[in-house]
Amino acid sequence: MKILSNFLGERLNVIGAWLLALLWVTPLLYAIWAAVHPIEYEANFDIFAPLTTYNFTNAWSQAPFARYLVNTVLMTTMIVISQFILCTFVAFAFARFEFPFKNILFALVLLQLLIMPDILIVENYKTIRFLGIMDTILAIGLPYMASGFGIFLLRQTFKSIPKELDDAARIDGAGVLRIIWNVYVPLSMPTFVAYGLVSVSFHWNNFLWPLIITNSVETRPLTVGLSIFSMSEAGVEWATISAGTLMTTAPLFIAFLIFQRQFIASFMTAGIK
Numbered sequence: 403m404k405i406l407s408n409f410l411g412e413r414l415n416v417i418g419a420w421l422l423a424l425l426w427v428t429p430l431l432y433a434i435w436a437a438v439h440p441i442e443y444e445a446n447f448d449i450f451a452p453l454t455t456y457n458f459t460n461a462w463s464q465a466p467f468a469r470y471l472v473n474t475v476l477m478t479t480m481i482v483i484s485q486f487i488l489c490t491f492v493a494f495a496f497a498r499f500e501f502p503f504k505n506i507l508f509a510l511v512l513l514q515l516l517i518m519p520d521i522l523i524v525e526n527y528k529t530i531r532f533l534g535i536m537d538t539i540l541a542i543g544l545p546y547m548a549s550g551f552g553i554f555l556l557r558q559t560f561k562s563i564p565k566e567l568d569d570a571a572r573i574d575g576a577g578v579l580r581i582i583w584n585v586y587v588p589l590s591m592p593t594f595v596a597y598g599l600v601s602v603s604f605h606w607n608n609f610l611w612p613l614i615i616t617n618s619v620e621t622r623p624l625t626v627g628l629s630i631f632s633m634s635e636a637g638v639e640w641a642t643i644s645a646g647t648l649m650t651t652a653p654l655f656i657a658f659l660i661f662q663r664q665f666i667a668s669f670m671t672a673g674i675k
Contacts, residue, residue: 432644433644433647433648434644434648435447435644436457436640436641436644436645437457437458437641437644437645437647437648438453438454438455438457439451439452439453439454439641440452440454440456440641441457441639441641441642444639444640444641444644445640457639457641457642457644457645458645458648458649460642460645461631461642461643461645461646461649462649464631464642465627465628465630465631465646466619466627467624467627467646467649467650469619469620469622469627470619470622470623470624470626470627470628470650471624471653473539473620473621473622473623473624474606474623474624474625476539477539477542477543477605477612477623478601478602478605478606480539480540480543481543481546481547481601481605482598482601482602482605484543484547484548485546485547485548485549485552485597485601486552486594486598488547488548489548489549489552489553489556489597490556490582490586490587491582492511492548492553493552493553493554493555493556493557493559493560494556494560494578494582494586496508496511496553496557497557497560497561498560498565498568508557511550511553511554512550512554513550514550515550515551515554519545519546519611520610522545523610523611523614526545526611527614527615529545530544530615536615536617537615537616537617537618537621538621539621541615541616541621542611542612542615542616542621542623543605545611546605549601551597552597552601555593555597556590556593556594556597559590559593560586560590563585563586563589563590567585568581568585571584571585599661602654603654606623606624606625606653606654607625607654608623608625609625609626609629612625612626613625613626613629624650625650627650628646628647628650631643631646632646
């Protein structure tokens with residue numbers, strides 16, 4: 403009886419997983435269908451419908467997606483590099499140095515994980531306006547250049563590295579910066595890769611803050627540009643909107659397909675210790 407119950411439980415889990423996967427992928431499948439078929443077939447699912455690339459060329463010509471893509475790449479690259487640098491130094495300090503109020507300060511860092519970024523939008527907006535950098539790519543990335551989650555994740559990884567490696571490096575005459583670069587960074591590479599993938603995905607798809615802080619084509623990322631492009635007042639067909647959506651998500655999708663093994667391996671080896 404117990405074996406039958408376990409068997410039924412496993413089957414129900416598999417069926418539930420497939421149903422959730424189908425529910426998740428349905429909008430993507432519709433977007434692909436509408437994007438590669440003429441407009442008259444966007445709601446008419448005819449298996450013999452002709453294929454076309456017109457929707458992609460039409461969307462590309464109606465909105466500056468090339469500029470939006472450059473802005474998004476610059477923004478995400480700036481944020482991820484800044485997070486790697488700042489989080490590495492702060493995490494190393496919490497993992498290996500002793501200083502007053504260390505535990506209290508680390509608790510404040512963890513407290514950031516409980517605060518949704520949307521709550522700080524008004525204060526961030528005031529700060530950006532005070533600095534005089536409104537409507538710039540720097541303004542989009544500045545509030546995210548330090549990450550409490552990144553500090554916590556790297557600190558846990560650094561603490562798992564034997565201190566004997568520090569002593570051996572110091573005997574060879576290495577300073578703190580060299581120890582971090584030659585010892586801790588290579589040994590923590592799976593954690594860096596896992597965190598970098600999550601960070602790139604989040605900031606590539608971030609919408610609310612870039613929408614508030616940008617006002618021009620020269621600074622808008624893909625998410626904001628697509629939302630303006632798909633406004634109903636513009637009279638754009640769903641097929642064209644679907645093509646634009648696929649163009650904005652294609653880089654992340656292609657990157658995941660290429661690096662899916664590294665993506666999965668990174669999370670399996672970057673567990674919290």
